[in-house]
Amino acid sequence: MNWKVLLIVPVWLVAAMGCKKNEGKNDLQIQLNYKIDNLPLKFDTLLYHCEAGYNYEVTRLHYYLSGFVFTMTDGTMYNHNQVYYVDARQVSTNTISLPSFPKGICNKLSFYIGIDSLKNKTDSLPATFDNINMGWPDAMGGGYHFVKLEGHYLDSAVSKGFAMHIGKNQFLVPVEINNPTITSGKLSLTMNINEWFRNPYLYDFKLHGSYSMNSDSAMQLLSANGKDVFD
Amino acid sequence: MEKLIYSLLLGLLLITFSCKKVVNDNTPSFTPYQIDIPKRFPAMEIPDDNLMSVERLALGRKLYYDPILSNDGRACATCHIQQIGFTKNSTLGVPVLPHQNLGWNKNFLWKGEKNCTLEEMMLFEVHDFFVTDIAKLNASKEYKDLFYKAYGITTITHKDAAYALAQFFRVLNSGNSKFDKYRRNELSLTPNERNGMIIFFTERGDCFHCHNEIFFTDNDFHNTGLDSTFFPGSMGRYEVTGNANDIGKYKTPTLRNCELRDRFMHDGRFSTLEEVIEFYNTGVKQTSVNIDPLMVLPEKALGLQLTQQEKNDLLLFLKTLTDTAFLSNKQLNAPQ
Numbered sequence: 001m002n003w004k005v006l007l008i009v010p011v012w013l014v015a016a017m018g019c020k021k022n023e024g025k026n027d028l029q030i031q032l033n034y035k036i037d038n039l040p041l042k043f044d045t046l047l048y049h050c051e052a053g054y055n056y057e058v059t060r061l062h063y064y065l066s067g068f069v070f071t072m073t074d075g076t077m078y079n080h081n082q083v084y085y086v087d088a089r090q091v092s093t094n095t096i097s098l099p100s101f102p103k104g105i106c107n108k109l110s111f112y113i114g115i116d117s118l119k120n121k122t123d124s125l126p127a128t129f130d131n132i133n134m135g136w137p138d139a140m141g142g143g144y145h146f147v148k149l150e151g152h153y154l155d156s157a158v159s160k161g162f163a164m165h166i167g168k169n170q171f172l173v174p175v176e177i178n179n180p181t182i183t184s185g186k187l188s189l190t191m192n193i194n195e196w197f198r199n200p201y202l203y204d205f206k207l208h209g210s211y212s213m214n215s216d217s218a219m220q221l222l223s224a225n226g227k228d229v230f231d
Numbered sequence: 232m233e234k235l236i237y238s239l240l241l242g243l244l245l246i247t248f249s250c251k252k253v254v255n256d257n258t259p260s261f262t263p264y265q266i267d268i269p270k271r272f273p274a275m276e277i278p279d280d281n282l283m284s285v286e287r288l289a290l291g292r293k294l295y296y297d298p299i300l301s302n303d304g305r306a307c308a309t310c311h312i313q314q315i316g317f318t319k320n321s322t323l324g325v326p327v328l329p330h331q332n333l334g335w336n337k338n339f340l341w342k343g344e345k346n347c348t349l350e351e352m353m354l355f356e357v358h359d360f361f362v363t364d365i366a367k368l369n370a371s372k373e374y375k376d377l378f379y380k381a382y383g384i385t386t387i388t389h390k391d392a393a394y395a396l397a398q399f400f401r402v403l404n405s406g407n408s409k410f411d412k413y414r415r416n417e418l419s420l421t422p423n424e425r426n427g428m429i430i431f432f433t434e435r436g437d438c439f440h441c442h443n444e445i446f447f448t449d450n451d452f453h454n455t456g457l458d459s460t461f462f463p464g465s466m467g468r469y470e471v472t473g474n475a476n477d478i479g480k481y482k483t484p485t486l487r488n489c490e491l492r493d494r495f496m497h498d499g500r501f502s503t504l505e506e507v508i509e510f511y512n513t514g515v516k517q518t519s520v521n522i523d524p525l526m527v528l529p530e531k532a533l534g535l536q537l538t539q540q541e542k543n544d545l546l547l548f549l550k551t552l553t554d555t556a557f558l559s560n561k562q563l564n565a566p567q
Contacts, residue, residue, distance in 0.1 A: 044476040044521075059524055127273040129335060132445045137432035150524045161524030163440075211528045214434040 026185050028101035032086060032094040033190040034061070041193065043089060046154070050197040052204035056153035056162070058193065061088035062134065063147040064115050068098060070180075071108040078102055083115055085130045088191075101185070109180045109187075113166075113173035113226055114146030120169055136167040140213065143167055147226070149196060153205055162205050164196060165213035166222050173226035195229040196222055257376055259383035264288050264398075266334075269406020270415055272445055275334045281350060281394045283401065286381040289566065291399030293377070294392060296565040299368065301361045307396075308565065314558055316488035317403060326499040331487055331557075334401040338450050341481050341497040342471050349400055353393035365389055403563065405487045406445075408554040414444075420551060427548025430541055436511070440525055447486040447552065453523040454479035456515035457496060465498065479521050488558065490550045504546055512537050 034041035036048040046057040063086050070078040078101060086093045114120070120143035125131045136143045149164040166173070180187055197203040201221040212218035262285040266275060277283060298306045310327045311317040317330035325341065339345040339352050347355075357363045368374045368387045378387050381395065410428070412418045420428060430436040432444070441449050452468045461467075461478055468477035481497040495501040501510065513534040517527045537545065557563075 123271060127271060127445065129273065129337075129446075129450060132273070132443050133449050133451075135439075135444055137439050137444065139429045139432040140434075152524055152527070155529070159518075159527065160529050161522075161527040163524055163528065206529070209530070211434060211437075211525075211530050 025100040025102055028098040028182065029186045030096040030098065031186065031188045032088075032096070033188060034088055034193060035190055036193045041088065046152070048194070050153075050194055051202055052197060052207075054153040054155065054205065056151055058149065058151040060148055060150040061193075062086065062130075062145070063113055063149075064134070064144065065096065065111055065113060066115050066119070067110075067112045069110045070101075070106045071110075072102060073105045073107050076102065076104075078106075083119060083125060085128075085134065087130070106182055107179050109177045111175055112146075113175060113229070114171075115144055116172065117169040120144060120167075120172075136213075141168050143169070145213075146172065147222075149193070153210075155206065160205070160210060162210040163212065164222055165211075166219050166226070167213060168216075168219065171216075171219040171223040173223050175227060175230055177230065189230045191229045192231070193229070196225050199225060199228065201225055257380060259380055260286060262286060266401055266404070269404055269411065271411075272332075272404070272406055273335055275401060277401070278348065278350060281397060283398060284381065286377075287395055288398045288402065290377045290381045291395040291397065292563070293566050294396055295399050299371070299374075300357060300363045300392065302364055305361075307356070313560075313564055315491040316405070316558065318492060320491075320493040322494070322499075326494040326497065328482075328484065329488065329492075330400060330403050331405045331485055332446055333403065335446065336450055338452070338482055342468050343452055343482055344471050349397045350394055353396040353400070354390060357392050357396065358389040363389060363392060365392070368392065405554040405557040407556045408487065409551040410548075411554070413551070421547070423544045424547045424551050426541070427544035427546065428551075430537070430545050431548055434530075435541075436535060436537070436545060437525060437531075438511075441483045441523075442486050448483040450483070452477065452480040452482055454481075454519055454521045454526075455511075456517060456519045456522045456526045457500070457510070459516040459519040461520075467497070476521055479519055486549060487552050488554060490553045491558070504549055505542070508537075508542050508545055511535060512542065 039047060041058060041061075043058055046055055048056050048058070050056055064083055065086060066081070066083040068078075068080040072078070078098075080098045084093075084096050086096075088094065115125075119125065122135065122138055122142040125144065131144070134145045134148070136145050145165050145167050147164065147166040150162065152159045152161055154160075177189075201224060203221055203225060208221060209215050209218040212222060261282075264283040264285045264287075266283060268275060281287075294300060295307045298304050298309075300306065310319045310322070311330050312319055319327040328341065333339075333352075334349060336349070337346060339347070345352050345355055365387060368378075374387065375385070378384055378391055378395075382391055384391060409418070409420070409424075413420050431438045431442075441451070441453055443449050454467065458465075458479065464470075466478050468480040469475065471477075489495075489504065493502050495504070495507050501507050515526050515531075515534065516522070517532070
């Protein structure tokens, strides 16, 4: 008698889980990729050319994504409010899995590069080594870096550093993507790093600053340019 | 009612356990140990096969101070001395890295030779660095009993010694300095310390990007521009990875308790914090290969340009990272 009951429970569990799936919900996997116009990103390699005319290389790209909202063609919305830390070098952080994603066609996706003002406060994210490294010191306003994009550029053959750091609530970067291509539960997003440096504003390290985090005017430009870094 | 039943059950359990102890003092026993994690620090990952217990921790502490692990009379504590943050001053050769907050650490040693768990790092120390003669431990009745009690094993291996040491490392946590107390609103800093803190945590000194607010290290590798020419043997992380982009890079050391040290940087070239600050202020070799972008910002082309007063204040801030409770904690010194 007893062993029969024992058997039934797992069978029922499996069946129950199967049912859930049939309702039309599944994980959505977002794969993050990087390019510089038509070249793939290769770290530490002076290969790239930005709009302002400098040759440059990237040594570090860390950022947060949050506030995912998918609007489906039937008008329903899927919200996912988790904050994701991404280190472009670290493969594991470049796949994001959103649970229970609805079946159907999505015609608009929006999210933030950065962290919304409710969570962008010192110590509000779990203390992990990554989050601690992303901290935006209280002495500079508190919260977290939304983006750290660092590297070197050549200025008349002399190598200089740049550190495009964005933080502070007013510089949160909203992104909107129309008709994202979701195929069999997968969505691929590619950041074109050159877009940080153009459209609508041409960003020139020498003119606007190689170090942005102490300059609201520099972050203003970067934040505006950031709206269409992904496609 | 339910509560009563639970209490009764708990009571019975306790009695059963305490009975066991009385019956035979040398059966394996596991008294769970809760690590006192400093406020604002991350939770610590502890592997399932080395859960913390009072018995294991006591054993790890004993091993740390016992020359039995080496073949030349040295113990870990010979070079890692508690009063100065579990490091050693005025030595020749490679400066001794301190043992603090390593339970959260993934990259070990100046060049990052080891990227691993604490248990694996300890195995390296015991097996490869000390080349511990494990027969000595097995020949000791005292250690045989202690390992049996803590881990339920009858033959001690290098791995077992490493596991016990890892327990001790997980409690070597420094998070109670003047600065920590200030961040917990328990006291205030002097105006000069505060000014130094602002230099540290703003673009003025821009120290925080690598020496973060909790660990004062980012557990990453950088070339800070100490040198512009490199020779075999002093090429940094490159010697481990063979990647030319790693030439000149070293692990960021923690600045906690740095006031008590007298050898700074991977080769100990500086003996005072004043010299270190002067290096950041005027000494960065900006043409060094792979220099960290933060060290060659055009905004810093002329150095940090700190005034004497600002340098003094920065120094005073660094001294607020001294954690006297940790340095004199009697739970961490040589057991009697």
